[in-house]
Each structure stands twice: as structure tokens, then as C-alpha cells.
Amino acid sequence: MSRQLPIAGTAEVRAAALRDLRADRGAVVAIILVNALASAAGLVGPWLLGRIIDTIQAGTGDVLSKVDRLAFGALVFTIVQTTLTWWALKIGYRFGERTAARVRERFLKRTLALPPRVADQLPTGDLIARGSTDAAVVALTLRSAVPEVLVALVHALFLIVAVVVLDPLLGLCGLACLIGVAAAVRWYLKRARPAYLAVAASGAELADVVASTAKGARTIELLGLEDRREQATEAAISQARSARLGALWLRTVLFPWADVSLGLPVVGVLLVGGALHANGLVSIGLVVTATVYLRQLVGPLDILMLWIEQLQGAGASYARVEGLAGISDEERQPTAHIQDVDADLGDRIQVNNARYSYTDGRDVLHGIDLIVQPGERLAIVGTSGAGKSTLARLLAGLDRPHTGSVTIGSTPVADLPPGQLREHVVLITQDHHVFHDTLRDNLRIARPNATDEELHAALHAVGAEWLDDLPLGLDTELGHETILDGASAQQLSLARVVLADPHTLILDEATAQLDPRTARRTEQSLAAVLRGRTVIAIAHRLQTAHDADRIAVMEAGELVELGTHNELVSAGRVYGKLWHSWHAEADTPSD
Template identity: 30%
Template sequence: MSSSAAVSPSVPPDAPPRSALGVLGTYLGPLRWQVAALAALLLTGTGLNLLLPQLLQQFVDNAKQGAGADVAGLVRLAGLYILLAVGVQLMTAGATYVGARVGWTATNRLRADLMAHLLSLDMREHKERTPGEMIERIDGDVTALSNFFSQFAVRVFGAALLLTGALVMFFREDWRIGLGVTVFTAITLTAMNRVRKLGVEPTRLEREASARLFGFVEERLAGLEDVRSLGAGGHHLRRFLDVQRTFFTRSINSWRRRSVVWQLSMALFAVGYVGVLGAAVGLYAGGAITLGTAFLLYQYMTLVEEPIDQLTQQLQDLQKAGASLGRVSELLALRSAVRGGETPLPAGPLPLAFRDVTFSYAPEDPQARGVLRGVSFDLPAGQTVGLLGRTGSGKTTLTRLISRLYDATQGEILLGGVNVQATPLHDLRSRVAVVTQDVQLFQASVRDNLSFFDPHVTDAQVEAALHEVGLSAWLARLPDGVRTPLPTGSLSAGEAQLLAFARVMLRDPSLIILDEPSSRLDPATEALLTAAMTRLLSGRTAIIIAHRLDTVARADRILVLGDGEVLEDGRRDDLARDPRSHYAALLRAGQLNEHDGVLA
């Protein structure tokens, strides 16, 4: 697959927020006008909601007069009540819509920032975490935050407004009842806030178990052919049940801890209702209030219960969001060790030089053996080097250092005379292209597969690249040309390799790295690939990693690696004539026939 720089739709914050308020400020800030409209809807709806019990009070007191009741007045009160009740529902619906729109817009930005951030991390971070875990971070954790944010303003801010208004109305009717309900509310909220903390850690463990489950499934699906061919399905199924059991156990434990919040709320409100009804009955019996006022107090108590109930539910979501937020912030806090510089690369084919390069995948471990040790060589601009060596000799690692998937532990790598660590990453990766044995194809159109979804690449450019690599006949068979969907797995290995070459043609790089491009091809397809490779390498610096000697028959130079060190470096023709060279020995092992030779 051709290497390409990550394109970020939005830049994650340098200091990622670690609290719910911090995330709200970062991702809701740009939506301030929509938030203002949401606040207006909530204020209007809350005002109407607080007015409705007043109308009921007047209706009950008027109706209690019996034959002396003002029927016309009752009708007007009933009509006004219905009108305001409809208005409350419309305000609530509008606030719910705007709140959901604001919430999902904000968290979609967060999801995009997370994806861009993951693409910017160096390969060490990706090796330490499975793709399934990363998917869970972007999808599962952010979905938990989306559910929280999409309802946060409506439920929490709206509930706080309604609760404050209801308490004010209690004080307006009778200061003693108002004081009692205020104390009750403070006790309830304090108790629930303390209890909710019990669910944060179990919820975090639940999310971690979910990530491991996703990672397990992703790995087994990726290795499905090996699992089946070795008859290991039963073993993997038992392992899956172990992972699933851990997730289930932690989910149940997390739910039990979170459920304590609403259980406590139910118990406290049973006490609260008894207290308010007892006070209302006592005041009515003593003639201090009317029947309508007693009914009014009960209605306002329901307006206290409703927002606290909303806050209770939101506190449970806050537990989930808090755990997800911690994991998301932890991911955003990661910083790639691979940073670009500011020195641009020169134009044209680029010479490559390694200067005493040493590399280890575990540099922090002094006992770890380096994959590369003191590697030095020069590759002039426009020449092709064939990179040979046994499995584990460091061939692939060497090429990864050039495109800075990793950085050398010691030494320096010069491209066009510029240290690769001193040039911008985007500049470097736009000038260096890598084609691997396993070409990654996407369930998208042919055009998108070749352009990597770059809208600036035209259909004509894609068609020209396909013609250049010899896929004209294949292109002619596609019903919609380059716009034809390309399902994964629909191509042969040779066609996939040719598509990878076409990707490189579109980018016109200065240095090309081919990792055994003809290892799995039939002779006819290999001939087509050879012709395409000749056109691809013309006028460019190239490295060809080979196991088959005929692959490097067109190379100018040969570099043989062994145990992380350079065993041999020279012109191919000179090495082939030297009977003492490693390359000549390999040719003899292949019965002196480069086209049939195989390097173990």
C-alpha cells in the first residue's frame, strides 16, 4: 500500500480536556449560537411549565364554589391551560431537537479529532493496542459521550431551571414549606452525587473489557483462514467465551453500582411526598390555604421530582461518560514520538544514504538486541537497489525507517542530502511510496481506492494511471469505469499489485520501495507486472525487497543483510561475477538461473 500522510479534518487540542466541563467548552464553544437558541427554548418552556399549576389552582378554587362558579371563567382557564400545555410540549420538542443536534455535532467533531489523532500517532502506539481497541475508543467511548452530550443541555440545564423555579414557587406560597423542600432537595442531590461515584470505576472497567472484546473479535476475524485451516475453532471459541464472560460480569457489576442512584432517589422521594402532602393537609385543615393551593403544592412537588429524576438519570449517564471521557482524554494525551522538521526535500530523484544506523523495537531495554546494527550504505539518485536477506535480517525494518514509521535509535538517514527527521512528514511521505505484498483495498470505488479518497484527483488521472500499469482491458470491463465499486477480495493478487502500482503512479514519488512485488503471481501476470514495474521505476530511486532472485534482475546494486548488518553492498553485475560474493552464492544455490532462483 502506498504510504500517505494523515489528513486531519480538525486538530485535537494540545492540552486535551480531562473533565466533562472541559470537553463541553472545547466542542460546544463553536456552537454558541445554537446553544443560545437552546437556552431560549428551555427558559420559555420552563416558564410555561411553572405557570400551569397556577392555572390549576385557580380552576380548582373556582370549581369548588359549586353553583356559584364562573363557568365562562372555567372554560377560559381550561382553554388557556391546554394552549400552554401544548406550548410546553412544543418547547420541549424544539429543545430536544436542538440539543440533540448540538450534542451530536460536537461529538462528531470529537470523533473526527480522535480519528485524525490516531492516524498521526507513530507505529509504536499502534503496535501496543489492537485495532479493535482503537475502534472501541472511537466508536464505543464517543457514542457514550454522544448520548450524554445530546441530552445534557436539555435534561440537566432544563432540569436545573425547572427545579430552581419550583423552589421559588414554594417560597412564594409558604416560606416554611419552601425551606423544608429546599433542605430536602439539597440532601437528595448531595446523597445521589456521593453515591454516583461508586459507579465510575466499575464503568471504566466495563469499557476496558468491551475494548478487549472488540480487539479479540477483530483479531480472530483477521486470522479466520489460519484458525479454520488448523482446526482451532473450538479453542478460540472457548477463549472468546472467557473474554465475553469477563465483559458480562463487569457489565452486571457496573449496572448494579449505577442502579444505587435511582434506588436511593425513589426512597428519598417517598419521604418527600409524604412530607409535602402532610404539610398541605395540615395547612388546609387549619384554614391557612385553599384547596387549590394544596393541590398547587402537590403539583410543584412533582416539578421538583421530575428534574431531580432527570438529574438522576443523567448522573448515571455521567458515570458512563466520565469513564469514557477518561479513556478518550488518555488517548488524546498521547503524542507521537515521530515529529517532522522544516527542511524541504530537493526536487527530482533523491539519493539515499544510511550512516551507521542502529535500530531496536525496544530502545528502553538495554538488553534488547537491535534489529539493525551499524548499517551504512549509499544509493545514488535514479538507481535501484535489490535488498536481499533471510527472514528476520531487517529488510522490512530498514524500509520503515526511510518513511519514518519508526525513527532510528542511532545514526542518521539522509534523503536528498537532508536528514529525514529534519523534513516535514507530509513532504517526506509524499515523496516516498511503499508497495507491500499485502495490498490494502477498501470497499469503495476504483477511483477512491487509487486516490485514497482525495477529491482533487480527477477520473482522467486515475484512468491514465490504470492504462500505464497495463490494466486497460480490466478497466474496459468495469460497468461504471473508475466509479465502479470494488468489493474487497474481488481481485487476484496480480491485479491488486497492479492497482498498488497505479496508486504510486498517481503520486509520482521520488523514491519507491517495493516489498517482494511478484511473490505470489503466475508467469503471465508476473510478465505484466514486470513491464509495469519497469515503467514505474524509470527515472526514480528504488529499493526492491526480494526473496526471489529474478525480482532483482533489473537492480543496479545489491545489498545483502544478515542478522541486522550489511554483509555485502555493490553493483549487481560485479557481485554476480565474483565467485566469493554472497550474491554469487545465492545464484549458484538457484542453479545459476536467476529466473528460478529462490532465496530462503
């Protein structure tokens, strides 16, 4: 059963953001310093404009020459401000690219570090959404928001300080008129985080429904479940739509309210400044300068308002991306006291009174006791739903029994570090993956230092005769012009097993996508290659069980029979009946 991925809290997201900022602190400091210089240069223009007005109003001396010099100074400082702002943004965007790459790499490392038994229980759609959509939102925000927000913050701070220094009364009047903006932001922030988390969660749920429907399309058609899956998809779409509309409603309140509030400081300063000028307390140039400062303040505040809205969505995505760190260290790492497998017991696998359930309260395995000796070929047979695949997962360490134990040597299989586990046990199912890369690199996933001769030998060992038909041999790019069919892809997976060279191999329908003749030939080839190693096969073709050293028969989650083929046929119980039934069908001539 899928478990829910954790979501990082506000404190964890803040700590992660601070770590990312500290990791590139030089760029952050440069952004602030360069932008501070740009903001300081931007203050000179409005001040010179006020001086121009007062000079013209005074009308003394060479007015035209003074105005020209003041205007030229304003032009120079405007060019300086533009250049420094461009430079600050350039530094910021480069910082954003580096930080976005760091976030993506951190998410990928955390995902790859998950033990298989944990990763297998995670909702695929949610994990994909976090690694793609959420990571993209975070990357975009880091690329754009950090430089633009820092630039806007520094610019706004300089303008506020400038207007207060210019005239404290006018400055305080302008700041008082910003209370409406503060109220709008406070109202929005209280509601934004839950709304955007709901948007992200509903999007992940929709992705999960679509992915699971596509993956199980054949089963859905076979069982006639199209209407049910359509209803599930429509429900997920409806939920995602409602969540997005809820977030959009917050924006329809925030932005009109903020737009009105941002115009109030200019109106307030003009009214108060006009009254003060009428009483001879301030010059008209000073009022114009203060008004221009506050009018310029609208620009950075507009940018901040826009990013406040977008940062809520980015914050929710950041929380989801960082949430993977919430999986406890106990689940990520093997138990601290685990040592190497006991050399005296070799690779003997022992199952002792193992019980397991996918949901609380209903066991699907009931008190399994089984010992698999090194080098033994064991077949596990039974009807569909008998618990064969579940037992295979316990043997491979992908799941842990709720009671009892599954050990290799004296060590619980699920506690072995991933690298050591792969040296001892490998589970191969009918699911496989072909990467869009060369055949050589697809194979070297199992053994990076394998030579071409070893790669050829592994493919021939599993009967991959199609190798000779590839245009470039091992250098052939798979997934583009050359696409392997299901049978060939399965043989590729089996060739990886040959290269990995595990002590114990568990085959769960590993040859199910091969035709009977190819499957038989592949199994015989594998048997020859893996001679002397432990092979545990979930057998759906009883011929596979016939060739095994021993056969374990599962029924309703219990191990009901264990013995050789001849012993079980002679006993005439569950396996004997299955064998005679299968043998009779095999002997029946087809029409």
C-alpha cells in the first residue's frame, strides 16, 4: 500500500533556503552591495529634480546653466543606476541557476538513497510531481525571485529612508498610507500556504491517477473497469480544479486591494505637502522630490506584491521537494549494528514464522517457515493471490515481515545496505526498464567496469540473439530509432543480472513476457550461467518447478507443501493436482 510522502514545515523550508543562500553567500552579498549602489544612484535623480524646480522658482543667477548641470547629473546617475541594476540582476540570475541545480541534485540524491522497500511504497505520481513540476517551480523562483526580490527590497528600503530623511513629516505620512498594503499582505499570507499546498497535492493526486491508469490499462480493459477509472480521473480533475480556483480567489482579493493601497502614499504626501507649502513650511521642490520618491516606491512594491503571491506557490513546492528529507534516518539507513553477513552460514536464507500484511489487520502471509540452502534451486508455486510474490519481496529485502524474520546468514535481509544486498540477493520481475542510452551503458548499470567481452557473454547467456541484428552493436542507441520489444527488454534485464553476479537470484515471472520456447531456452541458459548459485523462481509454468531441486507450494498465504517434484506428485495433494491438470492440458492437441 502506498504511503504518503511527508511535507516539510515552514521552519524546515526556511532552514533549507538559508542553507542554499549560505552555499553561495558571495553571490548574495554581491547582489545586495551592487543593488545598494544602484538604489543610492537612483535617489539622486529625484533629488536633483527638486533642486531644478527650486532653482527655477528662485530665478537667481545663471538659471539655465544651473538647470543644465543638474539635468546632466540626473541623466548620469540614471545611467549608473540602470547599469548597476542590470549587473545585480545578472549576478542574481547566475546565483539562481546554481542554486536551482543544487536543489534538483539534492532531491535526486535523496530519492536514490531511499532503500528499495521504502521507495517501492511511495506514490509514483506524487514522487514524479515533486521531482518535475515542484522542482521546476522552485528552480524558476530561485532563478528569478531571489535577484528581483532582493533588488526590490533594497530599492524600497532606500526610497523609504530617503523620503523620511528628506522631511520626517512627509515621510511618516507616506508610510502611514502603506498600512492598507500591509493589511492586504497579512490577510493573504494567513490563507495562501494551505491553499497552494492543496493545489500541489491535488496535482500530484491527478498525476498518480493518470499514471496508475496508464500502467494498468490492460488489466482495466480485461476486467471492464473503464467507467470506474474514468470516474476516479474526473474526481481528481475536479479536486485539482477546485484547489486552483481557491488559490485564484485569493489573488482576486489581494491585487485590487494592493493596487488601491499603493496609490494612497502619493495622494497623502501631495495633500499634506501642499498644505505645508501653503504655510511656507516646505518648498515645492521638496514636495515634488518626496512625491517622486513615493511614486518610485510603487515599482519595487509592485514587484514584491507579485512575488509574494508567486512565492506562496513556490514555498509550497519547496516544502514538497524538501519533504523527502522527512523520511526518517531509520528508514534510509540500515540499523547501525548491522555487520557483514555471517561467513559461517554463507548465503543460507532462513524464514522464521514470517507474517506480513499490506494493510493493518489482514495478513497475506501466515507464519511462513522456510530454509533455502546455498546453491539450491527452489521453485515457489501456487494459484494467483497465494502470496508467492509477497514472499519473494520479503526474501529480496523489499519488505520486512511484521512478525518473525527473514535472514541471510544471521542478518535480516531488509537491514542490509543496498550495495551489500545486491551482492547477495537480486529480485527480477516482469517489469523492466530500458534507458534512452547505448546498449553498453544500459548493461553497465549492473557492473560499470564490465568489458565488451563480458557484455557480449551476458547477452548470449540469456539467449539475446537480437544483438547480432543491431546496427552498431553495443553502441546502438536504445529508445530512439531502435526500440526493444517486451521480450528483448526482458532479456536485457536478465543480462544485467548475469553481470551483477549475485549469490541469490529471485525470479518473479522474469520470463513471463517471453514466448514459451524462448522462455524455456532463456531459463536453461540462465541455469547454466548461475550454476552453483541460489535460484528462487516464482513458477507459473510448472515445467520450471519440475526442474527445481525443491518446490514450495503456497496456498492462501501459507506454505502448505515443500519437497521435490517426485515427492509432491506422489503425495497427490495441491501440487500433484496442479501437475496432473497442467500435464493433461499440455497433452491435449490444439484445434
